[in-house]
Amino acid sequence: xxxxxxxxxxxxxxxxxxxxxxxxxxxxxxxxxxxxxxxxxxxxxxxxxxxxxxxxxxxxxxxxxxxxxxxxxxxxxxxxxxxxxxxxxxxxxxxxxxxxxxxxxxxxxxxxxxxxxxxxxxxxxxxxxxxxxxxxxxxxxxxxxxxxxxxxxxxxxxxxxxxxxxxxxxxxxxxxxxxxxxxxxxxxxxxxxxxxxxxxxxxxxxxxxxxxxxxxxxxxxxx
Amino acid sequence: xxxxxxxxxxxxxxxxxxxxxxxxxxxxxxxxxxxxxxxxxxxxxxxxxxxxxxxxxxxxxxxxxxxxxxxxxxxxxxxxxxxxxxxxxxxxxxxxxxxxxxxxxxxxxxxxxxxxxxxxxxxxxxxxxxxxxxxxxxxxxxxxxxxxxxxxxxxxxxxxxxxxxxxxxxxxxxxxxxxxxxxxxxxxxxxxxxxxxxxxxxxxxxxxxxxxxxxxxxxxxxx
DNA sequence: CCGGGCTGTGTGACCTTGTCACAGACCGCC
DNA sequence: GGCGGTCTGTGACAAGGTCACACAGCCCGG
Numbered sequence: 001x002x003x004x005x006x007x008x009x010x011x012x013x014x015x016x017x018x019x020x021x022x023x024x025x026x027x028x029x030x031x032x033x034x035x036x037x038x039x040x041x042x043x044x045x046x047x048x049x050x051x052x053x054x055x056x057x058x059x060x061x062x063x064x065x066x067x068x069x070x071x072x073x074x075x076x077x078x079x080x081x082x083x084x085x086x087x088x089x090x091x092x093x094x095x096x097x098x099x100x101x102x103x104x105x106x107x108x109x110x111x112x113x114x115x116x117x118x119x120x121x122x123x124x125x126x127x128x129x130x131x132x133x134x135x136x137x138x139x140x141x142x143x144x145x146x147x148x149x150x151x152x153x154x155x156x157x158x159x160x161x162x163x164x165x166x167x168x169x170x171x172x173x174x175x176x177x178x179x180x181x182x183x184x185x186x187x188x189x190x191x192x193x194x195x196x197x198x199x200x201x202x203x204x205x206x207x208x209x210x211x212x213x214x215x216x217x218x219x220x221x222x223x
Numbered sequence: 224x225x226x227x228x229x230x231x232x233x234x235x236x237x238x239x240x241x242x243x244x245x246x247x248x249x250x251x252x253x254x255x256x257x258x259x260x261x262x263x264x265x266x267x268x269x270x271x272x273x274x275x276x277x278x279x280x281x282x283x284x285x286x287x288x289x290x291x292x293x294x295x296x297x298x299x300x301x302x303x304x305x306x307x308x309x310x311x312x313x314x315x316x317x318x319x320x321x322x323x324x325x326x327x328x329x330x331x332x333x334x335x336x337x338x339x340x341x342x343x344x345x346x347x348x349x350x351x352x353x354x355x356x357x358x359x360x361x362x363x364x365x366x367x368x369x370x371x372x373x374x375x376x377x378x379x380x381x382x383x384x385x386x387x388x389x390x391x392x393x394x395x396x397x398x399x400x401x402x403x404x405x406x407x408x409x410x411x412x413x414x415x416x417x418x419x420x421x422x423x424x425x426x427x428x429x430x431x432x433x434x435x436x437x438x439x440x441x442x443x444x445x446x
Numbered sequence: 447c448c449g450g451g452c453t454g455t456g457t458g459a460c461c462t463t464g465t466c467a468c469a470g471a472c473c474g475c476c
Numbered sequence: 477g478g479c480g481g482t483c484t485g486t487g488a489c490a491a492g493g494t495c496a497c498a499c500a501g502c503c504c505g506g
Contacts, residue, residue, distance in 0.1 A: 088354055
């Protein structure tokens with residue numbers, strides 16, 4: 001199989017297999033720089049991007065400028081909102097931007113539409129990602145509506161910390177963390193300061209060092 | 224066509240047509256009382272319900288007891304989370320409850336699964352509702368995360384008012400309104416009191432009367 | 447090595463919203 | 477008329493968003 005990304009996603013693997021060589025002929029490999037917009041709120045989508053490597057952040061922006069990350073795209077996934085827009089003809093309801101250098105296959109909208117109409121395997125692939133997304137977005141609603149920000153921030157730090165090495169360090173400005181959580185920079189700064197005073201973390205310009213992961217875990221609980 | 228609900232939803236109409244008489248043979252007509260749970264958070268779904276009449280509210284509950292309505296099901300729609308759960312084998316991530324007497328067709332989970340696997344028309348139907356839901360839930364995230372509650376409440380009152388007759392009256396307790404908006408009773412009471420003082424609405428036990436719709440419309444804007 | 451300019455962080459004041467506790471007001475029913 | 481349940485009003489406080497502004501770290505050019 002010439003598609004290294006297919007392994008992790010069974011439904012994608014089937015979708016690719018059924019196309020045979022047509023995929024290679026039609027899909028273009030693209031390399032996108034970091035901080036590149038994939039989709040812009042309110043615009044129609046011109047094609048589908050299927051991630052090979054890198055990460056894409058999908059987020060909303062308020063008029064106030066505050067941001068909130070809905071989810072991230074990982075390799076093997078495609079921007080399902082894109083797919084949804086293509087198939088239903090609606091405008092894209094958010095922004096999508098690359099967070100690193102990204103490799104992807106791109107497929108023109110009409111081709112993608114034809115595949116989904118013709119091959120059940122593609123419908124299955126689209127359905128899979130779509131239902132996964134619905135679930136994650138519902139989780140986001142729950143977080144934003146019900147959980148306290150200090151608990152969410154602790155969760156966030158731990159999540160990023162485990163994905164890095166030891167001693168767990170997160171390289172991000174307070175501004176960026178706030179954008180992920182849907183909060184504001186000042187509030188995140190305040191809470192981080194509290195964590196620091198409690199000896200849970202240490203800070204430097206542009207980075208957060210986790211000192212006491214289990215202590216942070218305790219802050220995760222609703223209190 | 225023996226299915227009165229099909230007209231409003233082209234994708235459903237096709238899905239029903241392709242089944243021929245099989246639908247009538249398998250689907251059971253059910254009549255549910257008001258305040259009846261359709262789905263319970265964390266449980267697997269035993270079947271699909273296809274609404275003929277009435278309304279179903281799908282919502283989350285926090286540990287604090289606060290609620291937030293994600294969306295409502297209207298006639299012709301089915302609980303797409305149910306479908307999603309059936310097809311992906313995950314647990315239902317929310318609650319669904321009837322808000323009135325509800326008539327519906329019910330289809331056992333395995334039958335539904337077979338239809339979706341076999342008929343592109345059913346895949347199309349599922350996809351349609353699923354993508355619509357994703358969009359509405361993203362809207363809810365945006366509302367909850369970014370908009371002020373007075374603006375959201377004004378919107379809410381107007382939405383319910385237009386769907387009723389003149390003089391627009393909404394029959395609901397503050398508790399219920401709060402549950403829809405994901406807020407708390409006290410806060411809704413306070414804001415309604417403000418609206419009343421401004422002459423926008425009038426209140427009685429269990430109802431809100433809209434006096435000045437355009438005034439409420441002004442409160443809708445971010446200020 | 448000094449001084450701008452830029453980006454990132456800290457802080458106080460104030461407002462909105464959520465929470466808790468409790469008082470009343472309305473309603474149906476005996 | 478009285479009683480219990482539901483619904484609404486209110487004050488006090490905590491959490492979080494907004495605004496204004498100070499200041500610290502960093503890059504870079506003179």
